[in-house]
Amino acid sequence: MNNSVKQITKKKIIFIGAGNLATCLSLAWQKKGISIYQVFSRTEKSARELATKLNCSWTTNILEIKDDADLYVFSVKDSVLKDLLETMPPNNGIWVHTAGSMSISVFPDSHSSCGVFYPLQTFSKDRPVDFTDIPIFLEARNADVYALLEDIAKQLSNNVIRASSLQRQYLHIAAVFACNFTNHMYAIAENILSAHKLDFKSLIPLIQETAQKTISLHPIDAQTGPAVRYDENVINKHLDFLSDTPTLQTLYKELSNSIHKYAVNTHLQENEPNKL
């Protein structure tokens, strides 16, 4: 272990929040020999559960958060972050949050040692995650803070990237499409199958290949299906079959239109030189 790693593993880290991201991130650091100093959560059960896993102390009282830590990781819902920061007693540690959609300016101006630590992944408490390839997007109010965040991020990931608050906002929106909305497509598919006594498991190879194909090719080149060339034959048949679920029917129509628009635009761009 070299000196800088030794220094990092001696840092005292407190987690403010004990949700999905806080759980996965703190456990990942612990695995790398960086022990967690304390956990705060307003929910006693969550605080106790995470602290037990981390073998550290916990509190539900914001005034009992220890004031001698090096790093305070605020990993709470966007809607409570601002209020929480306003009641947080001042200290000399570095404060970071982990929210894609919150600007760095949410921190009080008086606190210059602050930044953002945003790992782009979907987290669940009970699903341990390997951080090696997960991109971690960093932002900081000054170079010293950035350097420390970079050191501690690189303990986990080979993919540490600087991003502004504005870029992170778009990263978060893109992640909503690539993860949350994608998962909803799976949920709709499952719903359609179970209504017709078919097994969701039948879709597993398709789901895996769709993800792999978009990664190997490119989402535009990987696009297949009736909407690409707007095959009205198939599309109208599908819309008929969805007529008893009007919400799904509308979604189907709009997504097909959107796919077709993308395909036409790409095609136009590709043919541009020939047109001139």
Next chain:
Amino acid sequence: MNNSVKQITKKKIIFIGAGNLATCLSLAWQKKGISIYQVFSRTEKSARELATKLNCSWTTNILEIKDDADLYVFSVKDSVLKDLLETMPPNNGIWVHTAGSMSISVFPDSHSSCGVFYPLQTFSKDRPVDFTDIPIFLEARNADVYALLEDIAKQLSNNVIRASSLQRQYLHIAAVFACNFTNHMYAIAENILSAHKLDFKSLIPLIQETAQKTISLHPIDAQTGPAVRYDENVINKHLDFLSDTPTLQTLYKELSNSIHKYAVNTHLQENEPNKL
């Protein structure tokens, strides 16, 4: 090689169509020792390309399709299948199509040896596919045809399933959601990132984990993101940032509403017993 396998590998198979599915399926059979007898396509280039890969003869003239094959696999666009079948000279072989959305009744009533052979996967000509886990859904007009289709399907896949034309219709719609619409979510995400000088590669671990998570858990349990509890804070911020792309804004809004509706319904169902 046992006798029934020997018999299968001696079958003469003709492909009518040389597109993505025809290419992957014929090459997969070839790999299993089942050589293809002839390829027909109205497009000379496609016919020649596939026949070269398969080392077999090809034609673009429907009247030159050999009439002594055991199996004719019609793998063409839905919109041309009906017309093609009407001009196809009669013969004594088994006719199958590979289309999710076409009923078995598309075959002429006079031809009793017919069926459907529907592998549920997304295919591209240049991406070889391992059929081992791909579900193949079969339907046939009589038991003898079904038995042969089952034998030849099992040469490729461990997951051969009987499905009616109606079930296959819903399988196809579910596949459009789980594959085509999912890929469109990736395309939108890529578009958002590239507009803000961010790399699509950053989404790869998220895309992989989202697919794996829905497979391990269940789409409903794997759902995360601001829409589940309708976090207006985040959702309204995202809608603001999408205000210069109104189509995306509308999609974002409708998908979020749909996710929230699913989450509420699941929650209600889960709590049902307590309510009584």
